[in-house]
Amino acid sequence: SGFFLDWARGFVLYSQIMVGARTRTLCVYHCAGCREILGDSLTLTISDTENRRLALKRATSVEVSVQQVKIVKGGVEDGAAYNDLTCKRCSLNVGKMYLKLPTEVELLKGLYSLDLDAIQIYRLGDASREGGEGHLLDQDNMITALQMVVLALDKRISK
Template identity: 30%
Template sequence: MDEVVAGALKVKDCVIFQCKMCHTVLGDSLQCCGTSSTLNVLMCLRVTENVELDPAILIGHEGPLSECLYRYLYCSFCRANVGFVPFSTRELLSCLRGLYCLDKGALHCYVLQSNSVVEASALSLEPQSLTQHLGELKRQIMVAHCRLMASVKKLDELVGEESGHS
């Protein structure tokens, strides 16, 4: 069942992120825009309404989030801490600002293709590079071009046969 779901999306690439404590759905791989191995997080553009943003703004004093302003993310059902959203960071972490950073250690991942639950740290969710996307698009255009040319040839043959009988 490796069929295209929408555009170039394949079922094998679809993963649902769940709270490790209560299995509540927190997000999915469609909104994942990368990972940070330094912080052990999945970076997401959006999460579900089951993720609550703590109103308190924290200031990191040590570790990788030192000198950063951030807010914790909680599962709305079991209140487990599932990540954070950085608002002000050092330059090194500037790519994380405003993103939902889901802690891999707080997640289970439901993989649609295999109908299995795996640890978030076991998955490679790096987005494809632009070069990979362009290569796939070029391949699809070439296939469409070949099909179109074959159709034009067949149409010319049919028109030629029809005009020969008149």
């Protein structure tokens, strides 16, 4: 279960991991503006469809805009302090990093809270996409691209 790398026959990526007796589809989260990879479901902590956000423990290609702390006024997050999260590649605002939260939603503190309207979700293994517009690589193209990266890294290591 999980990821399996077969060096003799090439790169094989399994799209599901076992979680107890159930399986969970692996997803990759992309910026809706430039398709830069922002994170994946292995670090997913909270999926909040009511408020249209996903919260990740770790993210990549995301900058925390620390220049200005913003405060939420009203609603369940009233008084919450946060910094904007922007895509490093295209500077699109993709979510928030909460610094201070009311007790009811304190679980979001310190997590990368991605706005579902600012990202695309690619499910590994079924070549489907959700979220914004645009074309994502199908599974075969993704595997080919990953093979090229693995071969390039292998050449660097072998030198």
